[in-house]
Amino acid sequence: MAHRIFIDGEAGTTGLQIRQRLADRRDLEVVSIDPARRKDAAARAELLNSVDVAILCLPDEGAREAVAMIENPDVRVIDPSTAHRTAPGWVFGFPELAPGHRQAIAASKRVTNPGCWSTGFIALVAPLVRAGLIPPEAALSVHGVSGYSGGGKGLIEEFEQAPPPSSADAFRPYGLTLAHKHLPEMVACTGLAHPPIFSPAVGRYAQGMIVEVPVALWALPGRPAVADLRAALSEAYAGEAFIQVATDLETSQLSQARAGASGYVQALDPEALNGTNGLRLHVFGDETKGQARLLAVLDNLGKGASGAAVQNLNLMLGLDEDAGLSRP
Incomplete structure (x- = not known):
């Protein structure tokens, strides 16, 4: 069964790039909000709480708002904004940072993408x-x-x-x-x-x-x-x-x-x-x-944003780390 992914803010530069990198994946299902309900907070909250991973391609305040909407303890979050870069409880999403760090990302429910x-x-x-x-x-x-x-x-x-x-x-x-x-x-x-x-x-x-x-x-x-x-x-x-x-x-x-x-x-x-x-x-x-x-x-927009988000996504879901990514 494919993992369900919601890119909150998929129309932005990083969101578009992430969606492009996930376009051919058969192990993932990228879901989107109904355009007619795009500004409906209840519809957004419903979607945020129904997926395996939410990726927040939003301004800082929007990212904080989205996290506050998530009540399902099983939903994992990747936040490419700066809202949680040094926040307690969040793991910095640079897998190569230090020995054992990619394991910390894989085990985390909250990962903040590097800039x-x-x-x-x-x-x-x-x-x-x-x-x-x-x-x-x-x-x-x-x-x-x-x-x-x-x-x-x-x-x-x-x-x-x-x-x-x-x-x-x-x-x-x-x-x-x-x-x-x-x-x-x-x-x-x-x-x-x-x-x-x-x-x-x-x-x-x-x-x-x-x-x-x-x-x-x-x-x-x-x-x-x-x-x-x-x-x-x-x-x-x-x-x-x-x-x-x-x-x-x-x-x-x-x-x-x-x-x-x-x-x-x-x-x-x-x-x-x-x-x-x-x-x-x-x-x-x-x-x-x-x-x-x-x-x-x-x-x-690659290792500095969307590529890093996909790399973290793969780790968090126990998938091949380089799935959907191009090596140098």
Whole structure:
């Protein structure tokens, strides 16, 4: 018998992507609310309480409202919003976070999906803190660029319907208040004592992202080498289906790529993993300067949103973890 799934908010960007990834599944039945009763709270509550798993692709307040409607103790919930990212009783939905974490997801009734930015940051930093290479008190920063699809319908409409962009709009910094919604889980899931300085940006392309964490190795206890960081990440993600750590040779080839006639070289492509649930990690560095640059490449709508939700869904239902998902 197929497991019944309700995507509350299936018309949004993440909801549409999840439905697409589940479209060919025969082990799941995705149910929808009657369009005529879409705004009927009783109809929504009835559906939320009748399924095996509810996936809440809603704004934060809507997600909290949906959880409050669920009275059936057997209903399991995946929440891709930020409403429950650090809430008690919720398991953070990044299966590769630490040994035993995917088992915690599988056993949980309440799983909070990671955000795209925090997925990249946590994947890069958590193993290094755990290995003692980065101390919890370290002062870190994180920045990068994401496709505009991560900003939801409003930003998508602005970028796709606006007049031709000026050069100033090709790269748009945001989060200038230093109070971005991903910061709490970035701290909670890495073991850091202080939030990083977070400077995100959106580019004029739809999908895909690069997340970067610069590290001053000379300021860290023991002055770890670049190779130490790469080795710790490789060990942390050994055997993982969806996370790859670039080798020293691969990194060297990217580092030494020569500029073309235009004077620029595209060494890393933020769109490289679009359509997959993949996450690729790179460690660049200069031993003489004692500096390193940690970079993560992922699909902000894949491993950063809908792909992660499907991966968590599979774990929670005891199904093949990679069912319905594309590897990098």
